[in-house]
Amino acid sequence: MTTTTGGPARTGTDIRNINVSQCVAESLRLEMERDDRVVVFGEDVGLQGGVFGSTRGLQKAFGRDRVRDTPISEMAFTGAAVGLAMEGYRPVVEIMFVDFIGVCLEQVYNAAAKIRYMTGGRVGMPMVIKTAGGCIGSAAQHSQCLWGTFAHLPGLQVVAPSSPYDSKGLMAAAVRSDDPVVFIEHKGLLLQKAGSFTHGAQVPKEAYTVPLGQASVVRSGSDLTLVTISATVGESLHAAEELAGEGVDVEVIDLRSVVPLDLDTVCASVARTGRLLVVDEDYLGFGLSGEVVTGVVERLGTRALRQVVRHGTPNVPVPAALSLEQAVVPRRASIAQAVREMGRAS
Structure with missing residues (x-):
């Protein structure tokens, strides 16, 4: 596949140094403006804008019907996302930390991952499971990546961006995908300040995609x-x-x-x-x-x-x-x- 350097070559007023959480929130906003089937829900994604700020401003912009805070019941709201995807919506469901995925794993690996296959492709599953992984000094139950776990399960696409530029572009590609995507943000990168990244720091204002599966x-x-x-x-x-x-x-x-x-x-x-x-x-x-x-x-x-x-x-x-x-x-x-x-x- 074609390789890239992980960021835009041009410079100008449309290029900014912003952090990863801002990039993800901006990408979701642009996708929600482009397609009214995109909905976002999870714990604290609305009023608070996400524990890391990666859904900031979305509820104010699109209302509580499209950006909905949920109870602490991952099995329930992940299952709701599966149902919405089957009906043609494009849900983005946030599991706050990837370490919590065990409480809704049934919906991930037996529902989201398999429904397209079990229906012969007649039922779509355009769903993003957005979650945060990685080690930031938070002990055994809050310091895991687990992308290898999801990769082992056929039917799921799994992405883990390393820069602001890729975070924005990969999220857009994930939302537009007709297959379920597990989108793993790194907790350390979410906490990293703008301007401190080694690569991919310059981010265009407009929407763009980074193709899934391209190194x-x-x-x-x-x-x-x-x-x-x-x-x-x-x-x-x-x-x-x-x-x-x-x-x-x-x-x-x-x-x-x-x-x-x-x-x-x-x-x-x-x-x-x-x-x-x-x-x-x-x-x-x-x-x-x-x-x-x-x-x-x-x-x-x-x-x-x-x-x-x-x-x-x-x-x-x-x-x-x-x-x-x-x-x-x-x-x-x-x-x-x-x-x-x-x-x-x-």
Whole structure:
């Protein structure tokens, strides 16, 4: 697939530095203006504008019928979203934290994911499950990513943007998709200030889409291919700049989507560098990192790769202490060290 640098090339008064939550709210507003079938509901999405502000101003603009605060009953309002999607609406339902998805998982993997297949495509499921994941020092029950969990379930598209530009464009693409999309915002990125992003910081005012399933080469390099997603894209870019000072040229690929998974872009890079490092904040076991490695090996063969390494969160609950979280979750220092160890082993 075609790769991009993750942001617009032009400059002007229509380009702003705004944060991720502003981008998501703006994208939803534009989609609701474009299509009156788009509705938003969940806990605190209306009057409060979302716990991270990513639905700010929507209830004031579109009223309580289209932007509705719900009781703390994820099974009920996710099921309502499934029913609305079956009737031709395009619901965006917010599960405040991805860690809470267990209480409505039946509606996600047995209803939303399967209805199009079970009806032979006669019943649509244009639904977005918007949720926040990632590690921000909030202990085991509030510090998970889980995109690998959703990717394992056939019928769902899964996206996890890494920048303001991609957040706006991917949300628009998710709302317009006729398939159910799990849209995982990273809590750390939602809390990050405008102007502090490593890439994709300039955001146009007008509506645009970033295609689902299209990866982005956010840094070109010749020595090693580093594949990652969501908040670890920025961490990887910082690590790559540090390594450049040591004479190591790292190519960084932002997958953007877990499903569809853009192995074409990854394989084109690995075919040049011969070395692959997959960095994933999600759990290592049975997850994204293993899928990427397997897909590359199946396509290119073992002789095309001199080295393959995975660096991710081990299969343990994320510790409550921030210092311990930082010891197990991939961050720029550990990413740089993983690359150095690959160099020593080559």
